[in-house]
Amino acid sequence: MSLLPVEQALEQIFSRIPAPTPETVPLAEANGRTLVAPLLAAHSQPPFNASAMDGYAVRAADFAEDATRSVQLVGVSQAGHGFAGTLQPGQAVRIFTGAPVPRGADCVIMQELATASDGAVKFSERPTAGRSIRPTGNDFRSGAELLAIGTRLTPYSLALAAAANAPTLTVARRPAISVLATGDELVLPGAALAPDQIVASNSFGLIPLLAPFASQVRDLGIARDDASVLATSLEQALAADIVVATGGASVGDHDIVQDVLKDLGVEIDFWRINMRPGKPLMFGTRGSTLVFGLPGNPVSAMVTATVFLLPALRRWLGDANPLGARLLLPLAEPLPANTARRHFQRATIETSGTGVTQVRPISETDSGHTSSLARAQALIVQPENDPGQPAGATVEVIPL
Template sequence: MDPGPRRNRPDDCCDASREYRAGGSSPGRGSHGVKPLPLKEAVSTVVDSVAPLAAVSVPRDEALGMVLAEDIIAPENVPISENSAMDGFAVRSSDLRNASVDSPRELDLLPEMIAAGPAPNLAIGAGTTRRIMTGAVIPSGCDAVVPVEKAEVLGDTVRFTAPAAPGEHIRPAGGDIEEGSVALEKGTLLDPASIGVAVLCKRTRLSVVRRPRVAVLTTGDEVIGAEEPMEAGLVRNSNSPALIARLREEGYETVDLGVARDETRDLLEKITRGMESDVLITTGGVSKGERDYLREVFESAGIKLKFAGVRVKPGKPIVFGLFSEGVVFGLPGNPVSALTGYELFVRPALRKISGHRCLFPRQIVVRSGFDFPRKTGRSEFLRVRLRGSEEDGSWVAELTSPRQGSQVLSSFVGAEALLYIEPDKKEIRAGEEVLCLLIRDPGATDFSLS
């Protein structure tokens, strides 16, 4: 991974997760004599270990979703000159001074209308007016526009029954963007509107933070493909397709390394290939089983482990490490653990690597719609949907499924948020306030605005 200048900017557009990054002291030791980290420490370790990639120049129309790596200075005013904000009549405000219903003013209507486009050499003299269209250049002598519905055409004259203030319904030159100003700041996420502003600034190419390349590897002798015959003891490889789909959803380039068997040579060969990318994600092989020796293979490949184990449920065995040009995440093999690990650890890292300012999921306080007893000791995340309360319209969290085990992939279907439970909390009671990390926009089923 080719990091550009390291930037430690505060997250200025969303809460950097006061509770999400919470957690107490670590209890006991995990496998391999490594202490599981509290959630806050693990997330901080990940984020502090990565930096934005170097800038690259890309065609403007390929930059959507990327982060701008330079300020864009406006080369000209937008709009370039004064123009009309309404269809109406170009006037001199002094001609309509004291105009009223009881004492209207009539101005001579000049024959040529002023339309949008190249400015004709037209002027407005005292006591005259011209038709003008929205976007048309303001003619010489005009300092106001009267909307067409506020005037009455009487053959060769136009009657006005109200005064017009200087500048009324006129868009000033540079009213949108002033020449020489910063039209787009470095660090801007390039959304559709930003692409449009780049056009206004005459830019056909943009300097952006390079998108990371992410390799995904599933491990395990028990893993089979979608069309292979099933038998007892086997599992289908849902992890790689699900993670790759999530990565592509967010615009990242992906490399599918397939499945590595529980054999050192195969694991090392595929991990080495994965280290050609900026980020390597593996699933499986990081727990306490006799054949879960992925950590040792990581070390053999030259990966320096930063932690192995986090006090979180699901996903306790997660591993994070660094290699010369990138980072690796060893996610657990259970599919819910893998997807939760992606949202909590991988996604913030990828966002920082990509140059984003906001790294963490947006958090909202909602009310629980269910009771949930639990064992204490670890931070826990439940998959929930959000609905509006019929009583007061506030958000209420409902479990996507009563089965919340780390193996129940279907519990992630339709999940809009991860409901956070503090390590020492013994239960969630229906009606109490809880913190949720949004992973999807819950949307709405109706349009209630008038």
């Protein structure tokens, strides 16, 4: 069986993902969620001409002939309590940042340029129309689309939604995910290790990686390499929207996850990808449930989750950019030649002495080498059969 190209595998996964299901959530619970309806401005912001400074609101025309003339102070405008009247020729109003500019005024002069005494004020610079005023709708206009469908909400976009007077937002329902580790050799962290055992680490990396995209991530622990035991655990896992199993997805004598999944009615789409680390990645479906069988080696598990699972989750949520952020950065040192499989090379991101941000490959490529993955801040995407690249060459990077 030939190895499936990365892009083709992603296309097959994406083709199985349902359209986002909308739900409405309070603004305070929307961080990290993905919009399935646009955010429209319910009003203009600011809703009035507002002062950008503490100072004095005046009529610029009053100073056309005499920039040094004094004008009479007739009131105060402050946030929440604007000046009620209309400014007349020869008058000024004391004003504070964010306060409404009085009717008749067309300029605000900052207080550092003003000298006030005996109920009058004059300025060291000539007032000009429009100075230090935020006009109505300067930020956004009523009815404008402020956030598009597919936007993943951040604290910054939530501040915008609040300013637009939106108490709720319509976002995509997040999937429920089950995570299951498999293998007779695995024990939980803290256990005493027998000579033939290793500590299970995959679930402890995958669960926090996936949790921001999920309504819940259920940890089903470790299933032994026994068909009946594995079938019981996988049947429980299949109650979720997405199943993520690690280990046992290849075709060795003890790799029985595929066979058990088939017996449970899972249709296998593919199970070998033209990439390293992570060739034995399996994907299938049972009904609307997506099933991912990740490699057991911890680096392979985390890399395949980054390259395939996270894009699948973003697509599930309707994210406008399901592949996530990709950067183009110069190499801090040469990148060795690649094999016929696409290489997702561990790397660090650093700033040179001249202030240039660059990426440095980590030479370790073993798929079980967790300490190098923990050091990595990015994956360099090295194409198949790449001859190698010199220092300074620009490469594609997936930030971690």
